[in-house]
Amino acid sequence: MSPFTRSRPQPDPAASGTEPDDDGTGPAPGRIPAPAPSPAPGEDAPREEGSGGAADSGAAGDGRRPGWLGRRHPRAARWTSLAITVLAGVLVLFALLVPNRIERLEFASFVRIPAEGVLLAGLLLALPPRPRRITAVVTGVLLGLLTVLKFLDMGFYQVLARPFDLVLDWILLDDATDFLRESFGRTGQVLAVTAVLVLFVALLVLTTLAVVRLTNLMVRHRQTAGRTVLVLGTAWMTCMTLGLQIGTVPIATKGNADFVGNRVEQVRAGLRDARVFRQQAAVDAFAETPPDRLLTGLRGKDVLFTFIESYGRVAIDDPAMAAQTGAVLEEGTAGLKSAGFASRSGWLRSPVTGAGSWLAHSTFLSGLWIKNQQRYRSLTTSDRMTLTKYFGRTGAWRTVGIVPGVRRAWPEGKFFGLDHIYDSEHLGYHGPYFSWTPVPDQFSMEAFQRLEHGKKDREPIMAEIILASSHNPWSPVAHMIDWEDLGDGSVFHRIKKEGTDPKEVWKDPEKVRAEYRKAIAYSIRSLTEWMRRYGDEDTVLVFLGDHQPVPTVLAGDTGRDVPISIVAKDSKVLDRVADWGWTDGLKPAKNAPRWGMDRFRDRFMTAYGPQP
Template structure:
């Protein structure tokens, strides 16, 4: 509701009409003159309750100021959102106020409206950044991340149903439009206020400018937070650099993907040391270094790894472990999987799309190229068409609908890990008179949100998975768990233990002389678990019964057992493909591929 009107009758500025800058006169001000014809109803109400009218005027002005300050001072990282962050002097606000006071009336209102709309967009970007930092530990990429919004909507639908997805999307749209409109109106209202009280506004702007410069010069801080800030300018500057890098990235990636040390290697010279072996590349969702290094988790997870090492050793298996640096953290499993298999750094969706529409040879495709392995994928997290599966060179893909599972979902996870591994045994590994298998296996029980979690049961009791209905009822409620970060960390740790135990028990039960298992985490979990640690390391282990297999990787200097030492070698994940193919190719060949 407009609280100020412009008189339609010529008035002398000195008689209380519009000020020389064209600002409207206040309703209820005795100098405003007679109510404008056509507005008597509104004026009658305001004149009958002048205190209420003034209260509304003051209240909306205060709210407009608070909204603009909130937008200017809101950080774009969740760990920086605290009380001290909103007690700062924003350089951008002071500069825009000075500009608005200096502009002629004709351009002032346009500039105020555009500034308000832009501030609304900036606020939306900050809120999106906060969400991305919470999940991916990085800001939103204006060039490369739009596809992830669709993935986020799918995740909400899969976790909370179609109704939850509709509410989430509708809420996001309303928030976006609401911020644009409210921020524009707030900027216009504050501009009118400054013009009506021009002398005071000029003095205030000068004082704030001097205070900002003084605080910068002296380094004044409140609880470690600088009082003077230009964070919005820094955010925008970083975004400009980010957009430039994103636009260049396609050309950079094209050059990188053209280099392949094994592209011209004859099939009969590939992976010769693994002929006749079943080679299983297994990803454990969100199995990051935090599970081993964090003091609150190191004990239980370390015990699970020690127990697995012992049980496998008793069954005749040996193991070695190291670290890989993943291209992602928090989420983006497919980017990590494709990085390991392709030997290229796939850190964003643009690279993933370029990769999966190219003829790049992945590790799985090289196995298939030899003609000596049947290549299969166990991908319980896939619930719809996955055309990229053909790119990875898999002869057959078993998704969540083709594993024979008739039990319940465990939150996001369609199939418990123990059942996925038993299905692999039933459908492929346990068949008689079969050819050697190369399998890519995704264990999804440790996928966020980690509640409820399946638990181990006797392998002979798995059946069609119906037994898990009762187990799910005994599990935790994710809504309750996510109210407490410590409970989230506890459930994450339990999920990792479950995945590790499922895998080591499967090897103990079904592994043989020809089993070669490589298992690793795809990325670190979300910052709620890592505590804001930005590290991207994940554990990787290789397990085999045949001593000749581990002799081939003796030069890697990995740690004995399933738990890598803190100072174990750390490679980039994209280096693994070429190192692996070099180690298991003919001796003396491919040395150039062992890039660090």
């Protein structure tokens, strides 16, 4: 080493601002420390604490070239960036806290502490740059999907009083679009479907962008974000431990975790249910009964099984409807009695509420609990004997279906064993639709008389009849006219013009309930007046509701009961069900027997089978 080198003073590491290396040595004496390396591609560049969102708006101060707004209006750029960040936070908080039922949308629901949000923020702060970005994007997409699912739940609770089933309910979305077209026209259907699709895509995109933006903000303010997560986590645990609430809403929530957990269990239950249903469907008490010993108590009778859409217990028990519906039932009972008929009534519990009529119909006819679309498909592709099939097996009845609500191919109709099916195109109706309803009930009953019941020298008939005038949305509603004036149905054009506008009715729940009550009254009158006009000693009528109406009408009622009545002139017919304990007349007593709808088939066939 040269004398010149030895005479140079040694640098002080502390004075130079450098730290010793991991092995305890500092930089070589007299050597200037190398500049910090540039970040590798895909890594976050270091930022000074306190650098804000100007980069996002194009304002100067972050090392990026400012955009047009940042160059011309830097203050506006900062405020715009701040506004976008606030909106991103609001959207993420909304997605985390929004409930899946409309009645739970209240202020308290959006001032809670979501456990999932706190944990997610902590995770994003802890992850390295590349995994953090991937996690932020995936989280945003999943949060958007979760929000869409909650919106689906809101719709299903409003119509079916249950959440959307991820396994079984996709087919119902197609039915929903058909309902929109038939209720509000093709334009209304297109607008509604377009709006839903736009909302779906917008939610996925916006929640993803919002999560990414908030993640970048947390990283730029890592220390502040870390302290905030710690405070919120402590607050969540404290509120959860003490059970603190705002009204009835807990401040600390893990609602999304519970929501996802319930859906996972729902999927598992749906998969298990298929196996359970196959076992149940294999059991049939009448499978080995000879045809000549089936339904012997009804031989020679015309038997009509008639479903009245949405005719639920609420129409009889609700104080706002009880008086009017009760008067219609008393009027029907008295009118039938004057014509020589007697009646008995009870309650059945339907597997569905609000909609899903085909599930109720198949439950009633098959003797199996058809609570979802998976069971319905399994049933209609099996060889299970229904009540209608058993009538056909005897060879003593011609079996027909009057199904005005069917407007396209219905392959499942063959499963029910009907010799002939009359849909909306084959009843001879040339009048207008009444919202969803293709054919008014009075015309449907008159068509049945003209096409089948009124024929001379015919064999006994077993008919399945579905009356659709009481189907949601109940506006406009037809009204009774002279039977001689029905003609080809053209008269109903004038009657429809006199009715209400569904778009106006559905703005007010009380108007909806009033129209529902009128629709039920019309359906009951159509049926009882037909019975008085055309029924005879050999006519047996069984009519019932298929399910309760939508929650808008139920007004908090969670029951699934529907009324059922048997009407006959031959006293021997009603004597066979005397031990059922049903109420005299068309209005069942509040304490009348209540059975599951799936139990009716076997009870009916037992009552009208060979007697000891």
